[in-house]
Amino acid sequence: MARAPVAQLPTKADPAPRGRKRERILDAAIRVFARRGYHGARVSDIAAEAGIAYGLVYHYFKNKDELLDTIFEERWNAFLAVVERIVAGPESSAEKLRAVAALILFAYRRHPDWVKVLVFEIGRSSRFSEPEQIRAVGRLFQAVARIVRAGQESGELREDLDAELACLAFIGALETMITSQVLGVMQLPGAGEDAEAEAVRTVVELFLGGLAPRGRP
Amino acid sequence: MARAPVAQLPTKADPAPRGRKRERILDAAIRVFARRGYHGARVSDIAAEAGIAYGLVYHYFKNKDELLDTIFEERWNAFLAVVERIVAGPESSAEKLRAVAALILFAYRRHPDWVKVLVFEIGRSSRFSEPEQIRAVGRLFQAVARIVRAGQESGELREDLDAELACLAFIGALETMITSQVLGVMQLPGAGEDAEAEAVRTVVELFLGGLAPRGRP
Amino acid sequence: MARAPVAQLPTKADPAPRGRKRERILDAAIRVFARRGYHGARVSDIAAEAGIAYGLVYHYFKNKDELLDTIFEERWNAFLAVVERIVAGPESSAEKLRAVAALILFAYRRHPDWVKVLVFEIGRSSRFSEPEQIRAVGRLFQAVARIVRAGQESGELREDLDAELACLAFIGALETMITSQVLGVMQLPGAGEDAEAEAVRTVVELFLGGLAPRGRP
Amino acid sequence: MARAPVAQLPTKADPAPRGRKRERILDAAIRVFARRGYHGARVSDIAAEAGIAYGLVYHYFKNKDELLDTIFEERWNAFLAVVERIVAGPESSAEKLRAVAALILFAYRRHPDWVKVLVFEIGRSSRFSEPEQIRAVGRLFQAVARIVRAGQESGELREDLDAELACLAFIGALETMITSQVLGVMQLPGAGEDAEAEAVRTVVELFLGGLAPRGRP
DNA sequence: CATGAATGAGCGTTCATTCAT
DNA sequence: GATGAATGAACGCTCATTCAT
Numbered sequence: 001m002a003r004a005p006v007a008q009l010p011t012k013a014d015p016a017p018r019g020r021k022r023e024r025i026l027d028a029a030i031r032v033f034a035r036r037g038y039h040g041a042r043v044s045d046i047a048a049e050a051g052i053a054y055g056l057v058y059h060y061f062k063n064k065d066e067l068l069d070t071i072f073e074e075r076w077n078a079f080l081a082v083v084e085r086i087v088a089g090p091e092s093s094a095e096k097l098r099a100v101a102a103l104i105l106f107a108y109r110r111h112p113d114w115v116k117v118l119v120f121e122i123g124r125s126s127r128f129s130e131p132e133q134i135r136a137v138g139r140l141f142q143a144v145a146r147i148v149r150a151g152q153e154s155g156e157l158r159e160d161l162d163a164e165l166a167c168l169a170f171i172g173a174l175e176t177m178i179t180s181q182v183l184g185v186m187q188l189p190g191a192g193e194d195a196e197a198e199a200v201r202t203v204v205e206l207f208l209g210g211l212a213p214r215g216r217p
Numbered sequence: 218m219a220r221a222p223v224a225q226l227p228t229k230a231d232p233a234p235r236g237r238k239r240e241r242i243l244d245a246a247i248r249v250f251a252r253r254g255y256h257g258a259r260v261s262d263i264a265a266e267a268g269i270a271y272g273l274v275y276h277y278f279k280n281k282d283e284l285l286d287t288i289f290e291e292r293w294n295a296f297l298a299v300v301e302r303i304v305a306g307p308e309s310s311a312e313k314l315r316a317v318a319a320l321i322l323f324a325y326r327r328h329p330d331w332v333k334v335l336v337f338e339i340g341r342s343s344r345f346s347e348p349e350q351i352r353a354v355g356r357l358f359q360a361v362a363r364i365v366r367a368g369q370e371s372g373e374l375r376e377d378l379d380a381e382l383a384c385l386a387f388i389g390a391l392e393t394m395i396t397s398q399v400l401g402v403m404q405l406p407g408a409g410e411d412a413e414a415e416a417v418r419t420v421v422e423l424f425l426g427g428l429a430p431r432g433r434p
Numbered sequence: 435m436a437r438a439p440v441a442q443l444p445t446k447a448d449p450a451p452r453g454r455k456r457e458r459i460l461d462a463a464i465r466v467f468a469r470r471g472y473h474g475a476r477v478s479d480i481a482a483e484a485g486i487a488y489g490l491v492y493h494y495f496k497n498k499d500e501l502l503d504t505i506f507e508e509r510w511n512a513f514l515a516v517v518e519r520i521v522a523g524p525e526s527s528a529e530k531l532r533a534v535a536a537l538i539l540f541a542y543r544r545h546p547d548w549v550k551v552l553v554f555e556i557g558r559s560s561r562f563s564e565p566e567q568i569r570a571v572g573r574l575f576q577a578v579a580r581i582v583r584a585g586q587e588s589g590e591l592r593e594d595l596d597a598e599l600a601c602l603a604f605i606g607a608l609e610t611m612i613t614s615q616v617l618g619v620m621q622l623p624g625a626g627e628d629a630e631a632e633a634v635r636t637v638v639e640l641f642l643g644g645l646a647p648r649g650r651p
Numbered sequence: 652m653a654r655a656p657v658a659q660l661p662t663k664a665d666p667a668p669r670g671r672k673r674e675r676i677l678d679a680a681i682r683v684f685a686r687r688g689y690h691g692a693r694v695s696d697i698a699a700e701a702g703i704a705y706g707l708v709y710h711y712f713k714n715k716d717e718l719l720d721t722i723f724e725e726r727w728n729a730f731l732a733v734v735e736r737i738v739a740g741p742e743s744s745a746e747k748l749r750a751v752a753a754l755i756l757f758a759y760r761r762h763p764d765w766v767k768v769l770v771f772e773i774g775r776s777s778r779f780s781e782p783e784q785i786r787a788v789g790r791l792f793q794a795v796a797r798i799v800r801a802g803q804e805s806g807e808l809r810e811d812l813d814a815e816l817a818c819l820a821f822i823g824a825l826e827t828m829i830t831s832q833v834l835g836v837m838q839l840p841g842a843g844e845d846a847e848a849e850a851v852r853t854v855v856e857l858f859l860g861g862l863a864p865r866g867r868p
Numbered sequence: 869c870a871t872g873a874a875t876g877a878g879c880g881t882t883c884a885t886t887c888a889t
Numbered sequence: 890g891a892t893g894a895a896t897g898a899a900c901g902c903t904c905a906t907t908c909a910t
Binding site (some may be wrong): 870871872873874875876877878879880881882883884885886887888889 | 892895897900902903907908
């Protein structure tokens with residue numbers, strides 16, 4: 001459904017038609033950043049990956065930084081748009097949280113490079129300290145927090161926990177699951193789609209029901 | 218008690234006595250890495266922070282990389298030792314999880330530089346891909362997973378959620394809370410010790426009881 | 435005739451036209467290596483001598499080592515080609531040996547820097563131990579040895595001396611004459627062209643006729 | 652006979668008794684210079700080879716340069732003394748030349764490290780340009796030249812070749828034979844002592860009798 | 869004598885960025 | 890638009906040398 005903006009991300013099968021050099025460069029940058037990290041990626045690597053001369057990168061982007069910024073802005077905004085649409089929907093809070101979890105983990109399976117860059121290169125260190133990017137990431141937390149607050153107001157969710165702290169935990173749980181898959185820290189149960197579904201279930205169940213058996217008050 | 222190895226971390230009030238240059242360098246490196254990130258930190262910055270000639274760094278460490286590796290190994294192992302002691306204790310699973318959460322968030326309040334380096338410079342970026350470091354981090358997850366599994370076996374915790382997935386979520390929640398504080402993504406309720414206590418409560422409550430009110434199955 | 439490749443070596447009078455930067459760099463490197471030795475030559479010296487930014491050196495060559503290797507390969511092969519042509523000619527062995535001696539000593543007078551680098555920086559120490567370079571130098575010895583062996587087979591030269599040992603002596607005599615001129619160890623008779631001619635005569639005469647007077651058996 | 656000064660050079664079997672640190676350092680330096688070249692040899696390598704702390708090197712020698720200079724002076728002078736004794740002897744010129752050739756090639760077989768350092772590190776490279784060292788090497792040439800001149804005056808050797816050029820050729824032939832053995836450029840006939848004897852015979856025969864058969868004028 | 873911690877000049881190399889073509 | 894030659898700031902690292910102990 002709302003996956004259109006995500007689906008337009010680069011795929012080997014869709015190598016961007018000639019002439020759209022700018023997109024070619026961005027896609028190449030995502031791949032190279034994912035592979036070598038921002039600092040390890042040379043502008044010439046990106047150009048080579050895009051099949052162009054590296055001087056051309058500077059026609060479309062002011063500098064290497066702007067590449068990362070652009071990736072972040074364009075892709076993150078597209079991603080946020082989907083999240084906001086989920087938030088604005090008529091479903092229950094539980095349903096919305098499940099949708100957000102599924103969106104994030106699905107995005108990773110479909111576009112691992114995209115997610116790696118986001119998580120490892122942007123959600124990181126000094127560049128991330130820039131207020132603009134912090135605010136952008138804050139919008140994700142606020143969106144999830146709105147789901148939680150709405151649930152609390154409607155009585156669907158308990159009110160004695162801070163909505164913002166709770167949503168930090170929610171996003172953090174998802175991020176760590178992705179990280180562990182990227183790095184192979186742990187073997188997750190199942191594989192591919194199955195692992196993803198199980199991860200979604202676990203996070204949502206945990207988040208809503210907790211680990212303690214229901215029998216205990 | 219078990220905080221001895223942690224407590225000996227640098228404090229402005231304790232500028233390390235003469236002769237312990239190696240420690241001075243490591244402490245300086247932690248501070249500079251925390252401030253500027255690994256790539257942004259020049260060896261000469263670290264030497265200046267330690268108040269020594271930069272050549273001396275190479276007397277004690279093979280290269281800049283080894284600085285980070287050493288920090289990781291020495292500090293992370295000290296940290297893990299405390300976690301393992303918690304795991305081995307006689308308390309209930311809930312108590313142990315609370316203790317781990319408190320340990321992590323307390324460590325951040327007391328040694329923010331240490332934690333920043335760990336989370337931002339080691340837990341991300343390519344250097345983390347090295348098997349040795351992945352295994353080291355894996356030990357943390359395994360430790361927490363053991364707490365969860367023990368709880369599941371004793372009936373204290375529900376058994377229909379995968380222990381490892383659950384502990385990924387648990388650690389992830391804590392990491393994101395720290396990150397959000399470092400970057401100021403969100404204003405957490407309270408401040409200092411209070412904020413920390415509230416964060417611990419939220420994560421543990423969420424993890425154990427979930428967001429859904431107890432009344433609902 | 436066959437001196438084309440040699441003749442294109444740098445001369446102050448021929449500062450190499452714009453665009454042929456690679457050649458400019460190699461020529462500059464030869465001059466600086468000759469003046470200060472490989473270890474004493476800074477990359478920035480070479481760049482300054484070539485009138486370019488030192489970064490450009492790395493555009494054309496992988497590193498400082500490759501400069502020396504390239505000089506060796508390109509120039510040595512050009513030199514060897516001339517030697518091989520002499521070997522293949524129809525002249526007597528004595529004539530060929532005289533031609534080789536003249537070639538070597540003439541090359542030094544015309545291109546002293548070239549020869550200095552070859553003799554002092556390449557025919558030296560660790561870099562010279564690389565099999566590829568040893569083999570390249572071996573080709574010179576083999577070429578001269580072929581002249582000697584042919585002379586022995588035709589009866590022009592005596593057969594009771596090993597051809598390879600003999601040619602080692604031949605080349606060694608010439609090399610030492612060059613060295614003594616470079617370093618001014620000894621005052622050679624005559625000057626410039628005359629000294630060269632006398633050196634050629636002495637080496638060839640010695641090599642063919644020996645120091646002992648013909649009258650003595 | 653006159654080999655005493657040479658024979659006192661270091662041998663694995665005679666590791667210099669305790670206390671004679673200065674000699675230990677010099678011997679170690681010779682070994683390390685021979686193995687890695689002057690530039691490639693660190694002062695700490697030499698100290699390690701000598702089994703002492705590297706600071707001690709500076710008690711006995713002003714700096715690294717002085718090590719090489721000392722090796723050169725002490726060993727070269729000892730070597731020269733033997734040569735001068737040969738020159739002063741009552742033998743024929745031919746006998747003396749044979750003795751010099753044998754001395755040089757024998758020295759290499761017995762003390763290859765010593766010879767390598769002399770030929771590769773001192774006989775080349777810029778340090779050799781220092782007048783003092785040039786003069787020292789010049790003394791060897793002058794000694795051999797004196798043998799030749801004496802032979803010419805007594806009628807034992809032909810007079811139409813310049814004595815100094817001739818002795819350059821003589822020494823050069825010997826040096827190249829050593830070099831070719833060090834580097835393995837060529838397979839010499841025989842092995843060890845035999846190869847050496849054959850080399851001596853070839854150089855002396857060549858030098859005295861030439862390659863052309865006696866029958867031809 | 870002996871040690872090795874401490875210093876810092878010096879240099880090779882990388883790579884983002886500019887710009888003439 | 891497109892290319893890649895050209896530039897040079899920046900930085901990691903080596904290692905000879907000094908000196909307190």
